[in-house]
Amino acid sequence: MINWDRVNELRHEIGQEDFQEVAEMFLEEVNEVIVRLQTAPNIATYEEDMHFLKGSALNLGFSAFSDLCESGEKSAASGQEKMLCLDQIFKTYDASKAVFKDGCNNTKGAMPESW
Helix, strand or coil: CHHHHHHHHHHHHHHHHHHHHHHHHHHHHHHHHHHHHHCCCCCCHHHHHHHHHHHHHHHHCCCHHHHHHHHHHHHCCCCCCHHHHHHHHHHHHHHHHHHHHHHHHHCCCCCCCCC
16 A cells, blocks of 8 residues: 555655655645545546646555556546546545554654644
8 A cells, every 4th residue: 555665765865854744745735636526526637636646646655546546547538537436546545644644653753743
């Protein structure tokens, strides 16, 4: 679900303090798109939304979430928007976020409470 090698690589590259800031920004930006997809989905922006979510997820090691977003992006690009399983994308994001937070708290120091 989480590519911990990527997480550790990013943490090593930018340091713990900056890692927390990057992770917090990632979660805030992704949450904004998730909430918009949950409350006001727009088929016309699915491809763009899935591309954004995929890229964000890859940067922070959310591999399972990224895979679903990539599949959704391809579906939207080929005119198969109705094939997107948004509920699965939402559930995988929530599960990934919980695993990420737990893993970060247990291995490299506490994450911000806002997560």
